[in-house]
Structure formats: structure tokens, C-alpha cells
Amino acid sequence: MTSREIVIKSLEFKGPERIPMTLPPPYPNDIVGVGLGPNPYVSEEWVYKGNNRWEKVDEWGNTWARLEAYSKGEVVKGAIEDWSQLDSYKFPPLDLDIRYEPARKIFKETPDKFHIGFLPGFPFSIARYLRRMDNFLLDVAAEKENVAKLLKIIADLLEIVIEKFARAGADAVMFAEDWGTQDRLLVSPKSWRELFKPGFIQLCNKAHKLGIYVFMHSCGHIYEIIPDLIEIGIDVLQFDQPALHGVDNLARDFGGKVNFWCPVDIQQILPRKDEKLIEEFARELIEKLGCFGGGFIAGYYQSNEALGLEPYWQDVACKAFVKYGYLNKVRKEEVQL
Numbered sequence: 280m281t282s283r284e285i286v287i288k289s290l291e292f293k294g295p296e297r298i299p300m301t302l303p304p305p306y307p308n309d310i311v312g313v314g315l316g317p318n319p320y321v322s323e324e325w326v327y328k329g330n331n332r333w334e335k336v337d338e339w340g341n342t343w344a345r346l347e348a349y350s351k352g353e354v355v356k357g358a359i360e361d362w363s364q365l366d367s368y369k370f371p372p373l374d375l376d377i378r379y380e381p382a383r384k385i386f387k388e389t390p391d392k393f394h395i396g397f398l399p400g401f402p403f404s405i406a407r408y409l410r411r412m413d414n415f416l417l418d419v420a421a422e423k424e425n426v427a428k429l430l431k432i433i434a435d436l437l438e439i440v441i442e443k444f445a446r447a448g449a450d451a452v453m454f455a456e457d458w459g460t461q462d463r464l465l466v467s468p469k470s471w472r473e474l475f476k477p478g479f480i481q482l483c484n485k486a487h488k489l490g491i492y493v494f495m496h497s498c499g500h501i502y503e504i505i506p507d508l509i510e511i512g513i514d515v516l517q518f519d520q521p522a523l524h525g526v527d528n529l530a531r532d533f534g535g536k537v538n539f540w541c542p543v544d545i546q547q548i549l550p551r552k553d554e555k556l557i558e559e560f561a562r563e564l565i566e567k568l569g570c571f572g573g574g575f576i577a578g579y580y581q582s583n584e585a586l587g588l589e590p591y592w593q594d595v596a597c598k599a600f601v602k603y604g605y606l607n608k609v610r611k612e613e614v615q616l
Contacts, residue, residue, distance in 0.1 A: 281391040282308075282391055285309055285393075286450075288573060290492055298575055298604040299576040302597045303579060306600075311393070311395070312394075312396070316379065318338040319375070323338065325352075339409060340358030342355055359429075373437075374440075376443075382394075382396055382444060382449065386447060386448035387448065395452065396441075396449035397452075403475055404454070404456045404457075416466070426474055430477075434477075434481050438485045441485050444491075451494050451515075452492075453515075453517070454495060455495075457498040457499055461499065461500060464500070464503060471507075480511050483511050492515065506532075508537070517539075519580055520545060521539065522544040522548060523546065529567075530570075538573065538575065539568045539575055539576070540575075542577075542580045543599075544560060545580050549586060549593065550588065554595050557592065561603065565604055
């Protein structure tokens with residue numbers, strides 16, 4: 280069974296021979312992901328401005344700043360500072376065929392892998408940068424008509440990206456939108472359903488009509504909208520902090536309805552540097568979320584440095600995922616929660 284077949288069987292809850300994994304060498308990695316190639320008309324290099332401050336302007340026209348040479352930074356000036364600028368704003372050329380050449384090349388070189396095209400954002404994540412986060416959250420309450428207009432323009436643009444990735448050989452598209460704080464959504468569930476759910480529906484429908492899956496990453500607490508995400512057609516929820524929602528809760532309420540792609544929890548488990556705890560949590564993820572003839576993909580958090588961890592601790596997690604992932608043969612009809 281190829282890596283691609285293993286992932287698809289998990290997504291379809293059809294009993295893969297083992298759980299899918301996205302682990303570093305020497306462990307299994309079943310998924311290859313590729314984003315857009317660079318915008319040939321824009322340079323996004325960081326420029327030192329003095330006083331330990333760097334700035335750059337991204338292809339959307341947003342100005343970023345950072346105080347450390349290697350941090351991600353944050354948007355300090357959105358490209359659309361005033362709503363009167365929306366009609367004249369020029370969106371970046373996401374449809375340029377050359378920007379999909381990396382995906383075509385890498386997908387062709389890895390025929391046995393499951394292929395993901397990484398979207399350059401999703402309506403909320405793009406809009407919040409264009410307006411700057413603090414402004415945009417106020418807009419959600421005070422400028423609903425303009426917010427809805429901007430979100431629809433972005434969704435229409437992303438439809439083109441999804442189609443381009445599908446033609447390049449993607450099996451799925453993936454986007455990242457951090458919708459939660461530690462204990463709640465960034466906006467009310469009512470506002471989310473009113474303003475943002477339509478874009479999710481539009482883009483998931485587009486992907487599924489093209490025969491590809493949809494993966495979503497989010498940090499924070501989003502429990503209230505998981506039923507909506509499943510209804511919409513999100514196929515995979517990528518959580519780095521599954522313990523925030525509770526593994527038992529996720530299994531009870533959503534097991535067998537959506538796949539979860541997670542490392543050992545980066546907030547509550549890995550930082551404790553306890554081998555037994557890490558192994559037990561890895562096994563719990565597999566046995567509770569992956570026991571529906573599929574449903575769980577073992578992940579690896581890419582920056583040990585950001586967690587303040589030596590690679591050894593995620594290596595413990597990798598060994599556990601491999602150990603229990605090959606043993607996991609429980610089928611949906613056998614599960615009792």
C-alpha cells in the first residue's frame with residue numbers, strides 16, 4: 280500500500296494498514312506539501328531599518344515588522360488602511376501559471392505520496408492582514424457589509440488557486456487560520472456563521488467538485504464551530520494542541536466524522552519532557568481518534584526551537600507513533616466510547 284493509498288483510506292475511514300504519518304527521517308512521511316512559487320514582480324526581503332528593527336512589504340502590500348532577525352514578525356500596516364481603498368486595491372497575481380511549477384515538479388517526482396497544495400491563506404487570514412488584525416476585529420462588528428464584500432473577493436480569488444493546484448496534481452489543499460484563543464473563538468459563533476461560513480462553503484464545494492480534499496489548520500479553541508466545519512466538508516483538522524479540546528471530547532463528538540492530524544500536544548505534553556507521558560499521549564491519540572477505520576494522522580511540530588525543546592522529545596513521540604500506529608487495527612464497528 281502506497282503512502283497516498285494509506286492517507287486516502289484514512290480520510291475515507293476504510294481501514295489503512297497503519298495510520299498515516301508525517302514524521303522526519305528515518306520515520307515514515309506519507310504527505311508532500313507545496314505552496315505557491317514566488318510572485319516574480321515582488322521582493323519580500325527583510326530590510327534593516329535601524330534600532331534592531333526589520334521591515335518588509337509582502338505581495339499583498341502589507342508592511343511587516345520584527346525586532347529579531349529570525350522571528351516571523353507581524354503586520355504593522357495593512358494594505359487597505361481605509362475601506363474607501365477597497366475598490367481600487369489590486370490583488371496579487373495568484374493565477375500566474377509559473378507559480379504552480381514547483382507543485383507540478385515535486386508532485387511528479389513523488390507519485391506514491393499524498394500531495395497537498397498549500398493555499399496562500401483563506402478569507403479571514405488574508406483579510407485580517409489587509410486591514411491589520413485589531414482593525415479587522417472591529418470591522419466584524421461595525422463594517423459587516425465591507426467585510427462580507429472583501430471576504431467574497433478573496434474567496435473568488437482562492438477558487439482559482441484551488442483549481443490550479445488540482446490541475447498540478449494535488450490530492451488536497453490546505454489552509455491555516457488561527458481562529459481561537461485559549462478558551463474561545465476570536466469572534467462569536469454567530470458572527471462566524473454569518474460572515475465567514477459562506478466562504479468556507481464556497482471553497483470546500485469548489486475543492487470537492489474537483490475531487491480533492493480540504494485540510495484546515497487552526498490553533499486555539501474552536502470547539503463550537505467544529506460541527507459546522509464537518510458539515511461544510513472539512514476533511515482534516517490539523518491541531519497542534521489537541522489537549523486543549525480534550526482528546527476524549529474530540530473522539531466522542533467527532534470521531535469517525537473528520538480526520539485529526541496532530542503531533543503530541545505542543546502546549547501541555549511535550550514541554551513536560553516526560554518519556555512515559557509523551558508515549559502514552561501518542562498512543563491515546565491513535566487509539567481514540569484513529570480507531571474508526573481511519574481518522575488520525577500522526578504529525579510532527581516543525582520547530583523544536585520555538586518550543587524550547589531538544590529534538591529528542593519529539594523523537595520519543597515519533598517512536599511511539601510508529602510503534603502503535605502499525606498495531607492499530609481497530610475498526611469503526613468495534614469502537615465503544
